[in-house]
Amino acid sequence: xxxxxxxxxxxxxxxxxxxxxxxxxxxxxxxxxxxxxxxxxxxxxxxxxxxxxxxxxxxxxxxxxxxxxxxxxxxxxxxxxxxxxxxxxxxxxxxxxxxxxxxxxxxxxxxxxxxxxxxxxxxxxxxxxxxxxxxxxxxxxxxxxxxxxxxxxxxxxxxxxxxxxxxxxxxxxxxx
Numbered sequence: 001x002x003x004x005x006x007x008x009x010x011x012x013x014x015x016x017x018x019x020x021x022x023x024x025x026x027x028x029x030x031x032x033x034x035x036x037x038x039x040x041x042x043x044x045x046x047x048x049x050x051x052x053x054x055x056x057x058x059x060x061x062x063x064x065x066x067x068x069x070x071x072x073x074x075x076x077x078x079x080x081x082x083x084x085x086x087x088x089x090x091x092x093x094x095x096x097x098x099x100x101x102x103x104x105x106x107x108x109x110x111x112x113x114x115x116x117x118x119x120x121x122x123x124x125x126x127x128x129x130x131x132x133x134x135x136x137x138x139x140x141x142x143x144x145x146x147x148x149x150x151x152x153x154x155x156x157x158x159x160x161x162x163x164x165x166x167x168x169x170x171x172x173x174x175x176x
Contacts, residue, residue: 006038007130007160007167008050010103011138012123013149016175017103019048020153022130022161023170025055034170038128041174043069046104047076048174052128053098061087061100065111076104080117088115099127105176126156130164150175 051058126135
């Protein structure tokens, strides 16, 4: 059975960065958990990170990112690049199945096990089963309203939860 879970979205607007994630974990055709926490604050509360994929793998990668942030004194880009290089080349890490979405006050980055470190053109990015739904809604709100980052994240996640069967409306929201 395939485990499906996660919608994580981040938006930066007017100096505020907000990340939100739903709480649903689905196994096959059943919801087995509705209150999972998929986002965290790292590095003394200065970096937001969320994961999509295996929970154990996502948490292990978050821990490694935290170590990189300490090593590079909070430099998110350098930390993300070094983690992506390790993830792609290390025999153990290569087997981890997750994506990381990270953000600080200046940057939003997607980190993958294939060595990708991607910064979106616009300060809106989503990952996971409902990530494209949430990102689409957030981009429409970002481009066509004056809503603040937190309001955009909440409304976009709500819309994603109404469309994606792997996304619920039990949200965790963190901001910088």
